[in-house]
Amino acid sequence: MSVLHDIDVVPSEQGVLVPDADGALVAWADIRQVVGTADPEGATARHRVTILLRLHRMISELGDEAITCFREALRLIALPPGHVDNLGADWVIQRLPGGALELGYGVYGLLDEPDRCVPLPPSVAARVAVRGHESWAAMREYTERMGALAAARLNRDGREGVIRPVGGCDVLSLLTSRTLRKHLAEGDGVGMRAVASPTRQRAWYDLRHIDPGFVQTAWHLTDEADRGLEIPLLVTVDEVAVPRQSAQRGKGTS
Structure with missing residues (x-):
């Protein structure tokens, strides 16, 4: 070092x-x-x-x-x-x-x-x-406000389906904002949204227009400290979760 x-x-x-x-x-x-x-x-x-x-x-x-x-x-x-x-x-x-x-x-x-x-x-x-x-309550309140600002921006000009940092809060931190989670989760009317964040600087929530291999490729090409998650997250109003692994391939057919 x-x-x-x-x-x-x-x-x-x-x-x-x-x-x-x-x-x-x-x-x-x-x-x-x-x-x-x-x-x-x-x-x-x-x-x-x-x-x-x-x-x-x-x-x-x-x-x-x-x-x-x-x-x-x-x-x-x-x-x-x-x-x-x-x-x-x-x-x-x-x-x-x-x-x-x-x-x-x-x-x-x-x-x-x-x-x-x-x-x-x-x-x-x-x-x-x-x-x-x-000092934690102040940090949560500040991040909530930045998440609300991010949601307002997406509502105004978020056609490309990309979340960007706001006020020094990266996209993973913005997902701690209930206001932003509510905006994302209720956007399709189903109460849940898949959000891909291979880097802490960008997240995509309209995955219908994203190549399936893009998220993993972007994650691997990003410097380790700036990485987000290799697979998309499931966002609801109350939670941010990693999807459960699918059943083992090749198992169950006869």
């Missing part, structure tokens, strides 16, 4: 010292927390630890302005279990009914990536005074 992402670090018994950040020390427990069950030498672990150290370094560099900066950038992130940016049980604040998406804190537009939202590791959240459910 240090070599590939050019982050100077000094390991010690207590943790990892980041010299560029006025001696910020990231404890080994905090590193283990974001790595979770991922292979410590794999790409997922490197990606998560890089975000962790860069955010800790940013806090030290910002000094007294850090809390204000991070609070302004705070967003809700919705990710499938096992996603490279899903930091696991300690990061997850809420699970959306249906089981497809887990919700946690993120920050938007930091780390020299103006259009990306990255997960906010618990140890970083503690340093900027974002404590668990304390």
Whole structure:
């Protein structure tokens, strides 16, 4: 991680010292927390630890302005279990009914990536005074408003059947909005809609005009951190779910 992402670090018994950040020390427990069950030498672990150290370094560099900066950038992130940016049980604040998406804190537009939202590791959240459910209601309310705005835009000019990010909320996060889910689910008059989101930046809900292989191809061609889900989701007013697997092929005929 240090070599590939050019982050100077000094390991010690207590943790990892980041010299560029006025001696910020990231404890080994905090590193283990974001790595979770991922292979410590794999790409997922490197990606998560890089975000962790860069955010800790940013806090030290910002000094007294850090809390204000991070609070302004705070967003809700919705990710499938096992996603490279899903930091696991300690990061997850809420699970959306249906089981497809887990919700946690993120920050938007930091780390020299103006259009990306990255997960906010618990140890970083503690340093900027974002404590668990304390700020969660505000994040849910903001995301609900962005979802309502997305629904209004689709109602006005959504003939192409594409959902795009709004207000720093990617399309998976927008699906946590009941207003948007209601708009999608009731659009065909059946109370359910299939929504394909192979990338966190785009989702398609008129799948009658989408090639069946498009979703999987788009998912595979998207950078891992920006991926959504490989298969379409089923959206109702109350839930976002992954369809149950069909019966095993070749079984049942005689």
